[in-house]
Structure formats: C-alpha cells, structure tokens
Amino acid sequence: MPDKPIQTSWLGTRVLPAAHRARRAARKAVRTARSRLRPSIGSLGSTGLDLPTTDLTAPGGPGQVRRCDVVVVSVPAGQQGIPQPWLPVLIAAERHSVPTVLLVTAAEELDQPLAAVVTHLAVTQQPLLPQVQDFAGAERTARLEPGSPPREQTAALLALTGTHTPVEKA
Amino acid sequence: MSVKPLPPTAVCGVLGRMTEAHRQRADQMAELAEAEGVSWAPSYLLPGLSLRVNAAAVVQRGERHLAGAWNAGGRLAASLLEQEWPAAARQADACGIRAAARGTGVVHGSVSGCQVLYVHITGGAVFFSTRLRWLAETAGTLSPDWQAWTEIISFGAPLAGRTTFTEIRRLGPMEYVEAEASGTVQLKQQHWPWEDxxxxxxxxxxxxxxxxxxxxxxxxxxxxxxxxxxxxxxxxxxxxxxxxxxxxxxxxxxxxxxxxxxxxxxxxxxxxxxxxxxxxxxxxxxxxxxxxxxxxxxxxxxxxxxxxxxxxxxxxxxxxxxxxxxxxxxxxIGGGVLLGGGFADPRHAERMNTQELLSARIQARARYLTEAERVFSPGAAAALRRRAQAGALPLAEQYLGHPNAHTLTSYLIRTAPSVAPxxxxxxxxxxxxxxxxxxxxxxxxxxxxxxxxxxxxxxxxxxxxxxxxxxRGMPTADDLTGTRHHKRRIAGREAARELAGLIRGGPAADLLSEGLRAADPAEPQGVITWQRLLSTQRPQHLIRGLAMLTLWLQDYAEQLTDTEVRSISHA
Known part of the structure; x- marks a missing residue:
C-alpha cells in the first residue's frame, strides 16, 4: 500500500507544483501551436485509421514520442498483455504528457491492460460508444467518423485530448 | 505440495459476564457474518466466553481455558499459543484471546496495530469483532463520535483507537481488554516494544x-x-x-x-x-x-x-x-515510514521550539486542511483545524523527545489508523x-x-x-517524474455528480462552503466546480471524507443518538 510522505517543505508545496504547472502550460502552448500548423500523430500497432502516423515501434520510438501530439494505440491481435517493446514508448508518453488514445474495436478490448493505461479511448463503431463511455467516462471518449478525411480525424483526436475538463454540451 | 487457500480472516465473540442478552448478541453477530458469506468453524463456548472464528484463525482449547490468535494473513503456527499473549502478538503480529475460567481473560491487539480488531465494552463483558458492522448493528443505540469524524476528514481515519461510535474502539498496538474475576472489564495498554x-x-x-x-x-x-x-x-x-x-x-x-x-x-x-x-x-x-x-x-x-x-x-x-x-x-504497508526514511523532521527542526515541532509533526499529516476553505464554510474549516490539532496532540507529545519521534508519530497518525484498513x-x-x-x-x-x-x-x-x-537500478514511477495529465476517475463528470449529489442531499451539506452549496451538479457549470476541486489532492480528500460521513449516516442514522453534523463545528 502506498505510504508516501506528504510533501511539507516550502519547496515541495509551493515551488515544485508551480514549476510543474509552468512547465506543463509551456508544453501545452507549444504543442497547441505546433499541432495547428503541422500535427504529428504517433502510432503503436495497426490503427486502421487513414492517417499519416509515425510508427513508434520502430527503433528510436521512445525518443520520438515527445514530438507527437497524440499517440494512437491498438490492441495487438492474440496478445494478452502490453507488448514489452511498447512499454518504453508508453512511459515516455507519460513523462512528456503526450496523450495516448486506444482505438477500441470490440468490447472485450476494454479488459486489456492497454485500456487501463491510456489517457483516452476512441471508437469508430457507434454501437460500441456507450460501453466505452461506461468504462472511461464521457470526457475521455469519442467517436471517430470512419472514412472521414485524415484532417478531420486528426482534428477529432486533438479535440478529444486537448481539454482536460470540458464543459458539458447541453 | 500445494496447500489449500484460506478464506479472509473473520472472528467475533464476547468475553466476560454472560447473560442471555449477551449470548443472543453474540449469535446475532455471527449471523450477520454468515449473511456476508463467512463460514464459521464450530463455535467455542465456555462459561463466560462465546467465540466464533473461521479457518484463518488458530485456537487451542483446554478443559478450563482457551487461547486463540489471528491476523489478516492467517497460517499462524499453533505453537504460538504456548507463549504469553504479548510474545505471540509480537512474534506473529497477531490479535488474539486468552480466556480462563468464568469469563476472565484478555482480548488483545497486535504489535503493529495494523491488524484490525474492534471492541465494545458493555454490561461487564467485552464484545469483539474483526468487522465493526457486526458489533455496531447488534449494539442498540450508539453515540456518534464527531471527533473521530473530524479526524477522518483531516487525516483519513480516527486516531488513538477512536471509531465513529463513541462506545466502540479499535485496538491499537499492544492494547488489550482485560476481563477480571471481580467483573471489571477495562481497556489497558501493554508496553509497545517499538518504543524501545x-x-x-x-x-x-x-x-x-x-x-x-x-x-x-x-x-x-x-x-x-x-x-x-x-x-x-x-x-x-x-x-x-x-x-x-x-x-x-x-x-x-x-x-x-x-x-x-x-x-x-x-x-x-x-x-x-x-x-x-x-x-x-x-x-x-x-x-x-x-x-x-x-x-x-x-x-x-x-x-x-x-x-x-x-x-x-x-x-x-x-x-x-x-x-x-x-x-x-x-x-x-509500512515500507515508506519504516524503511524509506521519508517521515523525518524538517531540516531546521533543531531551531524549532517544542510547540512548533509538535505542530510540524501533526500538520505534516494534516496538509489536506490547508485547502479547507475551498470545501467547508469558514466556521467548519476553523473548527476542523482546532479539533484535528487537539486530537493528534497527545500522540505527538507522547514521543516528543524520542529518537524516532517523527517516525512513530507518523506511524500512529497515518499508517496504522488510515492506511492499514x-x-x-x-x-x-x-x-x-x-x-x-x-x-x-x-x-x-x-x-x-x-x-x-x-x-x-x-x-x-x-x-x-x-x-x-x-x-538493481530499475527506476520507480517516482524516479521518472511524469506529469499528471490523465483525467482522474474521481474528477470525471460521473463521479463528481455522484459525490456532489450524495453530499448535497444529506446532512453533511450543512458543512459545505457557499460556493459548493450553490454548485448544482446537474448543471454544466455546477459539475465543473466539483470536478475542479476533485482534480486536486487536498480538496478531493476533504470531499471524500464528507461523502464517507454521508454514507455512514445513511447506514446508521436510526441507531444514533444524534445526527447533527454541525456538532463537528462545536469544538
């Protein structure tokens, strides 16, 4: 059971959180600007989307993560756990606040460990959406229009991952 | 050779004066446990003792005496019972019972205090149980302990053996209840070896x-x-x-x-x-x-x-x-505080006076209250601070000059009461x-x-x-210093609506700040107000405490002498 000390020093309670917030805000601003000009999508596995993506399973993948706006992930066929070579990529994404989106193609994929570690989930099939929303909440879930132009799919991914706490639409 | 897996530990019983009402209450406790799926071993019935244990406990019965021991892990050696209870509690971190003739004997806690055993001393007997619900639901009318609720909200759990009911206690490290031949039943403290x-x-x-x-x-x-x-x-x-x-x-x-x-x-x-x-x-x-x-x-x-x-x-x-x-x-559990050395006094501790040092040790475990005004009304926030400090002070004072002072204080304020459950x-x-x-x-x-x-x-x-x-050399999650960019489940719209609805619909709403009372979670802007607070650790902790209080009142309101939660504000 985690039994960690609570930060009590001035450095731990004031300076470090403020530095973290500033760093996160700066990265977000840079990423937002870059994603408008030239969005970069990384991928782990076969996404099935008609999008130009950077294959992060290639050598040097973890080093490329920080240049991505989003990493799209799919559950590899016939594999129960997270493929070991993907772990450094996913860890790099966590360290650099790069959102990770699992493309869910079947309800059983929600039981896969990948579904437990990504920041967001997306579906292309409307009937799956309620189950995915039950699993991950409405704010972390979106439907991507199958067959829509790459630009729209990219915009949908950025819209899904761009706002932490969106105001609910009426 | 594979060994049959054990069930989770379950124990309940009564030791001391045995009236028909006491016997019936012991049976009711056992029935409540059975309704939750507990399978009891055959009961142990002696004059002045009724004991139920499941397969996780070890018991030895003589003609006129009985010894039993258990902890959350089970698989205790029977030879443990040949020792005096303090030695057994120490060797196996075990709770237990030692009963002799006509309801005399002891019911004891473990050396760590992390093993959970509740006791209710009443009518010349001690009722005990590994589950508080079995004791509470069979106890009749009970009084709420608002100090305990202050501590749940401020620290995460009640301190010093308190529970949310004034009459029921959780045994701390090496605490025990002794039933004597004179009919006296008292809570006592055996020396805690960790102080040595x-x-x-x-x-x-x-x-x-x-x-x-x-x-x-x-x-x-x-x-x-x-x-x-x-x-x-x-x-x-x-x-x-x-x-x-x-x-x-x-x-x-x-x-x-x-x-x-x-x-x-x-x-x-x-x-x-x-x-x-x-x-x-x-x-x-x-x-x-x-x-x-x-x-x-x-x-x-x-x-x-x-x-x-x-x-x-x-x-x-x-x-x-x-x-x-x-x-x-x-x-x-316990690694951070005992092995990790993470709970030490501030570097400038030697320049602090006694009061500053005690406050530093207490407030290090009650940092959640620094954000109290974002969740509570001004009166409630001030009262929580006063009561939290007052409740923890005796624990901190006890070890003021001890070479492991901060570690033991942290252990007794956080690890044993809050983390162990x-x-x-x-x-x-x-x-x-x-x-x-x-x-x-x-x-x-x-x-x-x-x-x-x-x-x-x-x-x-x-x-x-x-x-x-x-x-060797494998980094930990803390070493990798990631950012917290995931949506927390508790800060999602669904959880925010659940918690806000629960608290605003119950008596604990009386403690809320004006802003939260006005934030209707059914409205898009209202739920955002709750979500933002739930996204940060300290307000989230305070809100969880209020939600826990509301659920407790839902379960026990009919048994309580008082459900006026504003009593928390009356220090």
Missing part, C-alpha cells in the same frame, strides 16, 4: 539489509505453497515483496502480480509495474475501475473499511477481482493479506538504523538488490 527501538550509532548496514530481507521472506514463505497475489505498484516496497514472492514460491507460475490505478492522474505506476513483472517473469494484471461504477465502488469501499478510512477507495475494483483469485495478498480490510476482505513490513522483526531492525542510513530512500537500493539482483 532507537537508532544505534554503529550498525552493520549490510547485515541489517540481509536480516530485513530474510525476515520478510520468512514471513511470506508459509503463504507460498499455493497460488499467491503480490500487489505491485511502481514503487520500491511492492517490487521488493514481489521479488521475494518470486524467490520463495514453490511454483512461480502460480503467482500473479496485481496493479491498479491509484487515480493520481498518471499511468506511470502501472507501466513501471508491468516492466518489473516482465523482468521477474511473472504474470501481471492491471485492473482499473469503470467510470460508471464509481458510486458503487465508493460505497463498497466504505462498507469494506466500515467507514473508518477515506483514503484508498480506488482499491475496490482490484479487490473485487482478487475475490476470484485464491491465495495470499502481499502488501508493502486498505490491506487488512479491503484486500484482506478478498483474500488473506500479509503485511511483512510492519512485522516486529522488520520494525526492530529498521528503527535501530541511523536516520541518515534511510533518509530519502537511501536504504532501498541495497534492500532491492538483496531481494533480487535484477531490481
């Missing part, structure tokens, strides 16, 4: 490291002849125990390491845990909760800890899965739960080391390498 352990100037760190690792391995070994379930986070303590389980297991293929999200806004813990499991060649499962099930998980957690802690609600999904995975759970009752409600790091053997070595040998985790590299050389 002090840093030694000359210590062989290598030997201490080996002794610590082997002490933990010895405690785990009896549980590793059948499948087992080490809990594995991204930290050091759990990986040490997982590696030891791997080393000691008769069949490592029968081990499953379990990880879950602590809902801290990052998945680094789970991902680093997956790397460790892969390195050790173990099966690994990551379980997280569904957003739509948040309300159910929170309510089940509240029930599992009998509303006595508000910290580890996020364990419920993995606890549910563990119910169908027989075998002991290994949990690293998670392994002992939440995980321990699913499978037997073993907590090697709070054993007397480990505490003795750790508390005897100089502070500088443990400061800021300095001892961990040696401990990890001794547990398994493959762990």
């Amino acid at each position: 352990y002090a840093p030694q100037a000359r210590t062989d760190i290598d030997a201490a490291t080996q002794d610590t690792v082997e002490a933990m391995a010895a405690l785990m070994r009896p549980h590793l002849h059948s499948p087992a379930n080490p809990m594995l986070s991204g930290g050091r303590d759990s990986r040490m125990l997982t590696a030891l389980a791997r080393r000691e297991a008769a069949d490592p293929g029968a081990l499953t390491a379990w990880s879950t999200s602590s809902d801290a806004g990052s998945a680094l813990e789970e991902l680093v845990a997956a790397q460790v499991a892969a390195e050790l060649g173990l099966q690994h499962r990551i379980i997280t909760g569904r957003y739509s099930q948040f309300g159910q998980d929170f309510a089940e957690y509240a029930d599992a800890v009998d509303h006595q802690s508000s910290l580890h609600f996020w364990l419920m999904p993995v606890a549910r899965q563990l119910r169908s995975s027989p075998g002991a759970v290994f949990d690293g 998670a392994p002992a009752k939440v995980l321990g409600g699913a499978q037997p739960a073993v907590m090697p790091m709070v054993s007397d053997q480990v505490a003795q070595i750790a508390l005897s080391l100089p502070h500088e040998a443990k400061a800021e985790g300095a001892w961990y590299p040696a401990l990890l390498a001794a547990a398994d050389p493959r762990l």
Whole structure:
C-alpha cells in the first residue's frame, strides 16, 4: 500500500507544483501551436485509421514520442498483455504528457491492460460508444467518423485530448 | 505440495459476564457474518466466553481455558499459543484471546496495530469483532463520535483507537481488554516494544539489509505453497515483496502480480509495474475501475473499511477481482515510514521550539486542511483545524523527545489508523493479506538504523538488490517524474455528480462552503466546480471524507443518538 510522505517543505508545496504547472502550460502552448500548423500523430500497432502516423515501434520510438501530439494505440491481435517493446514508448508518453488514445474495436478490448493505461479511448463503431463511455467516462471518449478525411480525424483526436475538463454540451 | 487457500480472516465473540442478552448478541453477530458469506468453524463456548472464528484463525482449547490468535494473513503456527499473549502478538503480529475460567481473560491487539480488531465494552463483558458492522448493528443505540469524524476528514481515519461510535474502539498496538474475576472489564495498554527501538550509532548496514530481507521472506514463505497475489505498484516496497514472492514460491507460475490505478492522474505506476513483472517473469494484471461504477465502488469501499478510512477507495475494483483469485495478498504497508526514511523532521527542526515541532509533526499529516476553505464554510474549516490539532496532540507529545519521534508519530497518525484498513480490510476482505513490513522483526531492525542510513530512500537500493539482483537500478514511477495529465476517475463528470449529489442531499451539506452549496451538479457549470476541486489532492480528500460521513449516516442514522453534523463545528 502506498505510504508516501506528504510533501511539507516550502519547496515541495509551493515551488515544485508551480514549476510543474509552468512547465506543463509551456508544453501545452507549444504543442497547441505546433499541432495547428503541422500535427504529428504517433502510432503503436495497426490503427486502421487513414492517417499519416509515425510508427513508434520502430527503433528510436521512445525518443520520438515527445514530438507527437497524440499517440494512437491498438490492441495487438492474440496478445494478452502490453507488448514489452511498447512499454518504453508508453512511459515516455507519460513523462512528456503526450496523450495516448486506444482505438477500441470490440468490447472485450476494454479488459486489456492497454485500456487501463491510456489517457483516452476512441471508437469508430457507434454501437460500441456507450460501453466505452461506461468504462472511461464521457470526457475521455469519442467517436471517430470512419472514412472521414485524415484532417478531420486528426482534428477529432486533438479535440478529444486537448481539454482536460470540458464543459458539458447541453 | 500445494496447500489449500484460506478464506479472509473473520472472528467475533464476547468475553466476560454472560447473560442471555449477551449470548443472543453474540449469535446475532455471527449471523450477520454468515449473511456476508463467512463460514464459521464450530463455535467455542465456555462459561463466560462465546467465540466464533473461521479457518484463518488458530485456537487451542483446554478443559478450563482457551487461547486463540489471528491476523489478516492467517497460517499462524499453533505453537504460538504456548507463549504469553504479548510474545505471540509480537512474534506473529497477531490479535488474539486468552480466556480462563468464568469469563476472565484478555482480548488483545497486535504489535503493529495494523491488524484490525474492534471492541465494545458493555454490561461487564467485552464484545469483539474483526468487522465493526457486526458489533455496531447488534449494539442498540450508539453515540456518534464527531471527533473521530473530524479526524477522518483531516487525516483519513480516527486516531488513538477512536471509531465513529463513541462506545466502540479499535485496538491499537499492544492494547488489550482485560476481563477480571471481580467483573471489571477495562481497556489497558501493554508496553509497545517499538518504543524501545532507537537508532544505534554503529550498525552493520549490510547485515541489517540481509536480516530485513530474510525476515520478510520468512514471513511470506508459509503463504507460498499455493497460488499467491503480490500487489505491485511502481514503487520500491511492492517490487521488493514481489521479488521475494518470486524467490520463495514453490511454483512461480502460480503467482500473479496485481496493479491498479491509484487515480493520481498518471499511468506511470502501472507501466513501471508491468516492466518489473516482465523482468521477474511473472504474470501481471492491471485492473482499473469503470467510470460508471464509481458510486458503487465508493460505497463498497466504505462498507469494506466500515467507514473508518477515506483514503484508498480506488482499491475496490482490484479487490473485487482478487475475490476470484485464491491465495495470499502481499502488501508493502509500512515500507515508506519504516524503511524509506521519508517521515523525518524538517531540516531546521533543531531551531524549532517544542510547540512548533509538535505542530510540524501533526500538520505534516494534516496538509489536506490547508485547502479547507475551498470545501467547508469558514466556521467548519476553523473548527476542523482546532479539533484535528487537539486530537493528534497527545500522540505527538507522547514521543516528543524520542529518537524516532517523527517516525512513530507518523506511524500512529497515518499508517496504522488510515492506511492499514486498505490491506487488512479491503484486500484482506478478498483474500488473506500479509503485511511483512510492519512485522516486529522488520520494525526492530529498521528503527535501530541511523536516520541518515534511510533518509530519502537511501536504504532501498541495497534492500532491492538483496531481494533480487535484477531490481538493481530499475527506476520507480517516482524516479521518472511524469506529469499528471490523465483525467482522474474521481474528477470525471460521473463521479463528481455522484459525490456532489450524495453530499448535497444529506446532512453533511450543512458543512459545505457557499460556493459548493450553490454548485448544482446537474448543471454544466455546477459539475465543473466539483470536478475542479476533485482534480486536486487536498480538496478531493476533504470531499471524500464528507461523502464517507454521508454514507455512514445513511447506514446508521436510526441507531444514533444524534445526527447533527454541525456538532463537528462545536469544538
């Protein structure tokens, strides 16, 4: 059971959180600007989307993560756990606040460990959406229009991952 | 040879004056337990004693006496009962009972105080139970302990053995209740040996490291002849125990390491845990909760800890899965405070006066209250601060000049009361739960080391390498310093609506700040107000405490002498 000390020093309670917030805000601003000009999508596995993506399973993948706006992930066929070579990529994404989106193609994929570690989930099939929303909440879930132009799919991914706490639409 | 898995530990009974009403109450407690799925061994009935235990406890009955012992892990040796109870409590971190003729004897707690046993002294007898609900529901009218609620909100759990009912106590380290031949039944304190352990100037760190690792391995070994379930986070303590389980297991293929999200806004813990499991060649499962099930998980957690802690609600999904995975759970509670050296006085402590030092030690565990005004009305926030300080002060004063003062104070304010219910009752409600790091053997070595040998985790590299050389140099989730960019489940729209609706619809709404009282979670802007507070650790903690209070009032309002929650504000 985690039994960690609570930060009590001035450095731990004031300076470090403020530095973290500033760093996160700066990265977000840079990423937002870059994603408008030239969005970069990384991928782990076969996404099935008609999008130009950077294959992060290639050598040097973890080093490329920080240049991505989003990493799209799919559950590899016939594999129960997270493929070991993907772990450094996913860890790099966590360290650099790069959102990770699992493309869910079947309800059983929600039981896969990948579904437990990504920041967001997306579906292309409307009937799956309620189950995915039950699993991950409405704010972390979106439907991507199958067959829509790459630009729209990219915009949908950025819209899904761009706002932490969106105001609910009426 | 594989050994049959044990059920989670369950014990209840009464010792002392035995009236018909007392006997009936003992039967009612047992029936409540059976309704929850407990299978009792045949009852032990002596003059002045009625005892029910399940297969996890060990009992020896003589013609005119009885001795029993149990802890959350089970598999205690019968030879333990040949010793006096303080020695047994110390050796096996066991609670127990020693009964002699006509209802005399003792019901005792464990050396760590992390084993959970509740007692209710009434009518010349002590009723006891590993589950507070069995005691409370059979007790008739009870009084609320608003000081205990102040402490749940401020620290995470009631301090100094208090529970949410004035009449019922949880036994602390080496506490016991003695029923005497005169008919007197009293709560008493045996000397706590951890107070005797002090840093030694000359210590062989290598030997201490080996002794610590082997002490933990010895405690785990009896549980590793059948499948087992080490809990594995991204930290050091759990990986040490997982590696030891791997080393000691008769069949490592029968081990499953379990990880879950602590809902801290990052998945680094789970991902680093997956790397460790892969390195050790173990099966690994990551379980997280569904957003739509948040309300159910929170309510089940509240029930599992009998509303006595508000910290580890996020364990419920993995606890549910563990119910169908027989075998002991290994949990690293106590590692941070005993091995990690993370709970030390500030660097400038020597320049502080006594009052400043005591306050620093208490406030280090009550930081949640620094954000009290964002959640509570001004009057309630001020009263919570006053009452929290007053409740913790005797604990801090007790160890003021002790060489392990901050460690013992932290242990008694946080580890034993707040953290222990998670392994002992939440995980321990699913499978037997073993907590090697709070054993007397480990505490003795750790508390005897100089502070500088443990400061800021300095001892961990040696401990990890001794547990398994493959762990040498592997980074932890904390080492990788990620950002918390995940949406926390508790800060999702679904959970915010659940918690806000629960609190605003109950008596605890009287304590809320004006802003929160006005924030209607059915409205888009209202739910955002709640979500923003739930996204940050301290206000979130305070809101969880209020939600826990509301669920408790829903369950027990009809039994309580008073449900006026504004009593919290009356220091």
